[in-house]
Amino acid sequence: MAYFFEEPSHTFGEYLLVPGYSSDRCIPVNVSLQTPLVKFKKGEESKIKINIPMTSAIMQAVSDDTMAIALAKEGGVSFIFGSQSIEQQAEMVSRVKNYKSGFVSSDSNIKPTTTLGEILELKDETGHSTMAVTDDGTATGKLVGIVTSRDYRITRMSMDQTAEEFMTPFAKLVYADADTTNLSQANDMIWDNKLNMLPLVDKNQRLRYMVFRKDYTDNKQNRNEVIDNKKRYLVGAGINTRDYAERVPALLNAGADVLCIDSSEGFSEWQSITLKYIHEEFGDDVKVGAGNVVDAEGFRFLAEAGADFIKVGIGGGSICITRETKGIGRGQATAVIDVAKARDEYYRETGVYIPICSDGGIVHDYHMTLALAMGADFMMLGRYFSRFDESPTNRVRINGTYLKEYWGEGSNRARNWQRYDMGGDKKLSFEEGVDSYVPYAGSLKDNVELSLSKMRSTMCNCGALTIKEFQQKSKLTLVSSTSIVEGGSHDVILKDKFSHE
Numbered sequence: 001m002a003y004f005f006e007e008p009s010h011t012f013g014e015y016l017l018v019p020g021y022s023s024d025r026c027i028p029v030n031v032s033l034q035t036p037l038v039k040f041k042k043g044e045e046s047k048i049k050i051n052i053p054m055t056s057a058i059m060q061a062v063s064d065d066t067m068a069i070a071l072a073k074e075g076g077v078s079f080i081f082g083s084q085s086i087e088q089q090a091e092m093v094s095r096v097k098n099y100k101s102g103f104v105s106s107d108s109n110i111k112p113t114t115t116l117g118e119i120l121e122l123k124d125e126t127g128h129s130t131m132a133v134t135d136d137g138t139a140t141g142k143l144v145g146i147v148t149s150r151d152y153r154i155t156r157m158s159m160d161q162t163a164e165e166f167m168t169p170f171a172k173l174v175y176a177d178a179d180t181t182n183l184s185q186a187n188d189m190i191w192d193n194k195l196n197m198l199p200l201v202d203k204n205q206r207l208r209y210m211v212f213r214k215d216y217t218d219n220k221q222n223r224n225e226v227i228d229n230k231k232r233y234l235v236g237a238g239i240n241t242r243d244y245a246e247r248v249p250a251l252l253n254a255g256a257d258v259l260c261i262d263s264s265e266g267f268s269e270w271q272s273i274t275l276k277y278i279h280e281e282f283g284d285d286v287k288v289g290a291g292n293v294v295d296a297e298g299f300r301f302l303a304e305a306g307a308d309f310i311k312v313g314i315g316g317g318s319i320c321i322t323r324e325t326k327g328i329g330r331g332q333a334t335a336v337i338d339v340a341k342a343r344d345e346y347y348r349e350t351g352v353y354i355p356i357c358s359d360g361g362i363v364h365d366y367h368m369t370l371a372l373a374m375g376a377d378f379m380m381l382g383r384y385f386s387r388f389d390e391s392p393t394n395r396v397r398i399n400g401t402y403l404k405e406y407w408g409e410g411s412n413r414a415r416n417w418q419r420y421d422m423g424g425d426k427k428l429s430f431e432e433g434v435d436s437y438v439p440y441a442g443s444l445k446d447n448v449e450l451s452l453s454k455m456r457s458t459m460c461n462c463g464a465l466t467i468k469e470f471q472q473k474s475k476l477t478l479v480s481s482t483s484i485v486e487g488g489s490h491d492v493i494l495k496d497k498f499s500h501e
């Protein structure tokens, strides 16, 4: 007969934390959110630590090099998506490793023949009003001019006018040499010439970087950034259980700091074969996470197979329909609690601590705090990061509201790379993810700071100054469906429901 778990499985929204005693030292500035990313032995330290317990999901709609740089600046790590060619993925990794703080690649590029109408559409998509005009319309083409919103008047000009008619031409631009200018020189030029942006070009006038005035304060304030011993940002990359023999060396050559096998179901021989191959071929210094699993048995399997961290969660992702289509999964909170117990037991038995990552299903900021309290060492988030300026997807405006696109790796849109396909007849394949929109939310930095300030504040209410202490001290309670209603505002009429006359 089948095995039945005795308890129903629950998700984050069904739990609350009960405050504990907090001393006068328990104030948010004293809270450290540092956490281990990869396994370590008792008495030793994890070789890779992150300064905030957040990683961004291994997804086309979430983790490219721009996201990775923005998140590393704040103290977390991105895993660059693997559902692309090996060359493209390695290129993204190397862009993060070669990134010079403050020097950005142009993401809004137009040709001299681009019309004003097209420029306004692009501005809506990216949210950026400064555009480089290059001969071929690429980020590294020959720079022929710049268009900013000060160059056109929508009310007075025809939408058919082209960039070359109204751009500031190269001859009138202040620019600098990409090979010899450092950030502080660039910032001085911006200041002396009252510029908003300084383009840096090579000796053939090809655009290499832009330095923005608005980034100046950003560049000064990255207390939490995670860097390697050469002061380069840390970056992770997703891999699969099929082409690892070619993909892994390419990613390592590009400078990836940590890898993660990306699969919706990790309790499989394919994962142990992959882990064994990588550790035998490249040594134990190459760190590889594995997953996903949702119970103690799955954890134990991947731990013994050599995983450096283990991801937890099946079917809880916001764009995930695995539970509906295949009937597999487990409430995310119960899965985390169960796997955290298995991790602690494994640690007591072997003296090896394997961090676990709660992956998917974070809806409210406090869900992250709950995941930590339940034993997660860090979280992986998709929807959360997809809403920000730094995610790789288009920003669109529908009925006056700005939205960003967000699609699952198991959706048809992403599945050319067939992460969820087990082989066989293509016609019989089915989707495990959806293509959707999420509300646009602005910059990663602002949002992450706000989410983390809530996390620090809750930890203080529970008398904890570190994640470890929080896990030991937390008291959690399941709540009834009636008390969940009580948790939101209730029995009042919200003012924003009335429009002002």
Ligand code: RVP
Residues within 6 Å of the ligand: 057, 058, 059, 313, 316, 317, 318, 319, 320, 321, 322, 359, 360, 361, 362, 380, 381, 382, 383, 384, 407, 408, 409, 410, 411, 432, 433, 434
């Ligand atoms: P969320 O943060 O709730 O958006 O969930 C993101 C997670 O969902 C990913 O890290 C991954 O584990 C899972 N995912 C990604 N694509 C799909 C799918 O298409 N079913 N699921």
